[in-house]
Amino acid sequence: MLRVVVKPGKERKVRNFYPNLYRDELQEVPEEAGVAEAVAADGDFLAVGYLDPRSRVPFRAYRFDRGPLNRAFFRQRFARALRKREGLGSAYRLVHGEADGLPGLVVDRFGEVLVVQVRTRGMEALREAWLPALVEAVAPKGVYERSDLEARRQEGLPERVGVLYGEVPEVLEVEEDGLLFPIPLALAQKTGFYLDQRENRRLLEAMVRPGERVLDVYSYVGAFALRAARKGAYALAVDKDLEALAVLDRAAMRAGLRVDIRHGDALSVLKTLEGPFHHVLLDPPTLVKRPEELPAMKRHLVDLAREALRLLAPEGYFWLTSCSYYLKAEDLLEVARRAAADRGVRLRVHALTHQPKDHPWSLHVPESLYLKTLILQEDAL
Numbered sequence: 001m002l003r004v005v006v007k008p009g010k011e012r013k014v015r016n017f018y019p020n021l022y023r024d025e026l027q028e029v030p031e032e033a034g035v036a037e038a039v040a041a042d043g044d045f046l047a048v049g050y051l052d053p054r055s056r057v058p059f060r061a062y063r064f065d066r067g068p069l070n071r072a073f074f075r076q077r078f079a080r081a082l083r084k085r086e087g088l089g090s091a092y093r094l095v096h097g098e099a100d101g102l103p104g105l106v107v108d109r110f111g112e113v114l115v116v117q118v119r120t121r122g123m124e125a126l127r128e129a130w131l132p133a134l135v136e137a138v139a140p141k142g143v144y145e146r147s148d149l150e151a152r153r154q155e156g157l158p159e160r161v162g163v164l165y166g167e168v169p170e171v172l173e174v175e176e177d178g179l180l181f182p183i184p185l186a187l188a189q190k191t192g193f194y195l196d197q198r199e200n201r202r203l204l205e206a207m208v209r210p211g212e213r214v215l216d217v218y219s220y221v222g223a224f225a226l227r228a229a230r231k232g233a234y235a236l237a238v239d240k241d242l243e244a245l246a247v248l249d250r251a252a253m254r255a256g257l258r259v260d261i262r263h264g265d266a267l268s269v270l271k272t273l274e275g276p277f278h279h280v281l282l283d284p285p286t287l288v289k290r291p292e293e294l295p296a297m298k299r300h301l302v303d304l305a306r307e308a309l310r311l312l313a314p315e316g317y318f319w320l321t322s323c324s325y326y327l328k329a330e331d332l333l334e335v336a337r338r339a340a341a342d343r344g345v346r347l348r349v350h351a352l353t354h355q356p357k358d359h360p361w362s363l364h365v366p367e368s369l370y371l372k373t374l375i376l377q378e379d380a381l
Helices: 011-015 071-084 121-125 127-138 150-154 195-207 223-230 242-255 266-272 291-310 329-343
Strands: 002-005 034-039 045-051 059-063 091-096 105-110 113-118 142-147 160-166 171-176 179-184 213-217 234-239 260-263 277-282 312-322 347-354 372-378
Touching: 011 045, 034 059, 045 121, 071 091, 071 127, 091 171, 091 195, 105 127, 105 171, 113 127, 121 127, 127 142, 127 160, 179 223, 179 242, 195 223, 195 277, 195 312, 195 347, 195 372, 213 223, 213 266, 213 291, 223 234, 223 242, 234 242, 234 266, 242 260, 266 291, 277 291, 291 312, 291 329, 312 329, 329 347, 329 372
Parallel strands: 002 034, 113 142, 213 234, 213 277, 234 260, 277 312
Antiparallel strands: 034 045, 045 059, 091 105, 105 113, 142 160, 171 179, 312 372, 347 372
């Protein structure tokens, strides 16, 4: 096993269960890659992980006790993840990277099919250990890979998309609270369905009243819009992904619901619409992937929020979501405050929600908290 020495003072983060060690935190980085033991400058053991000098994060800890990173280890990790998600139904996130002790791996479960993403060089190198362990622990009919994301490109890894194990249908039937979404896996965004908004979708459906008007911007396959329509509201979905809107159309027909659709850029479409809407939802993709992008993205969000508030009905609700770690709840509040000032609108905070339990938030890994939704209500005196 390789050995890497951590600089004095930097070992405290590992002892507090933070898995990532950067190049400037290591005394020296060996040229070879492989499973490695991290030790403090005085020789005390810290963690076992994967070392790769070509990675953005040269060392990632997988366990904080001594032991191998073999099939048995991964099988135990997957079994633990399954236990923590008992009772969540047929569709949920089974593995949420570092928060489940598996840095670089995401696994979403859709019934008997698993969809995986491999994001780091270490997890890629350990594929022959974790993939059979995953199959043993879950016994799925099929496993599909969607490793075609920016994080993988930053690691210098090629894209990998396709069937890894068993049989996977070309169109994945995703069920959520009685709604069925026929999602073509080859065309889908991320792992096919945004499971992390499940609780917010349930909240919207509970709040919407028959006859209200709901605007779902960045709708993807329209899971928010369909729930609003099911409550008897008029729903309008906006997205630039034609394939996703086609899925929405098919899901609506299957459910006997009507959702109007507008294809195009969110800001451009917003400027053409007329209100009022009782709920306006903005759920953009990950706009901020690096800290230096934050100021420009906040300005863009203010532009979007300004148009959303123009369309908001008296006492209506404005939902503003960020799925970027770098865009904090405080940033969402600032964006809303700036947009409200531009519009002369008074708002109150109805709720601030985060990701559901199947996307765990580890106290020791701040990056594991990424989803924030600010729900504001028009509050004219």
